[in-house]
Amino acid sequence: MATTGESQPAQSRPGDYDTQSREGEIFDLLSNQRRRYAIHYCKREETPVSLGDLAEHVAAWELEKELEEITSAERKRVYTSLQQSHLPALEQADVIEFDDRTVELTDEAAELDVYLDIVPGDSVPWGVYYLGLTAVGAVVIAGVWLEVVPTGTIPELGWATLVFALFGVSAVVHVVQNRRMRIGKTERPP
Template identity: 35%
Template sequence: MSLSQSSKSPNRDQELTQTEAFDILSNVRRRHALHYLLSHKDGTNIGELSRQLAAWENGESLEQVTADERRRVYVSLHQTHLPRMDEAGILHYENSRDTIELTERGESLQVYMEVVQDNDIPWSEFYLGLSGISSALVAAVWFGVPSFSLLPDLTWGAIIVTMFTITSAVNVYYAEQRRLGTEGPPPELN
């Protein structure tokens, strides 16, 4: 489905500013809509979107969503969120046809969405700590601290490289699980 470009947003070819991106992403319903649209590249309609968002928001399956729950989400999307996202160039929303299609601008919002669970630390902080430990290890070997001289220097280097390789592989795995647009509910609901 190909939708015409909205006349409201002449800046669709420009990158979103960080302020615009955070404004759009500041609302949980818009984040959930973005997650759904990222996994439905061919677009969707407002009925399907409102039903799925109602299911996620109420912790229910699609079959359990009541008409009232779906209608509340539908009205909110139709009157507020979809027009706002269309105006920002995040998606194309044709009100008369109720069709919704994500734009390249909308896909670019992915970079702002590092989901960090309550008890987790950001990976950047984890790697900083791992670098600190590695530096301390290298310093201990360099200065000949007795317990660190039991193994050859090359072994310590291999240990450090192995630590970074394993943590990088785990990081890639978890990043894929928390990526917007993957199967299932949005990462913040997992």
């Protein structure tokens, strides 16, 4: 039996539960492609959007068609789904404000960016890339210390600068790619 002076285990602290609950809610929201497309369109437009325009764009992206090629039945199917299911779920999570005809992102939508780090299927995850770069750097620095790497043409400080520069260039590329692949930054959702 717990007394007032005892601390609670980490997994049962109220703050931890709230954080885990919110993260679970966010992952649940983002697990649906139609909701991600809706968020993408709203972020891209940066102003309140009409439900009709949103439905049209989401339908075009889902069906991989141009806007002009979407039939009224395809548009209506997405419109109804957004209106009855997806937008109320996003509104309940305080990600959007929805008044039956217009949709607008809330300030809470900015917190979704951390969960939407998109890695293209043909690329190496950045964590693995930096681990490999660290291994290469460690081999070079160890080689300099053990005098296996020639320091005649490139001095020791030059090798260290080269490793540092590789990390710097990699970090810049990483930041640029993440900004480019962020939801709401491209014409079509990533």
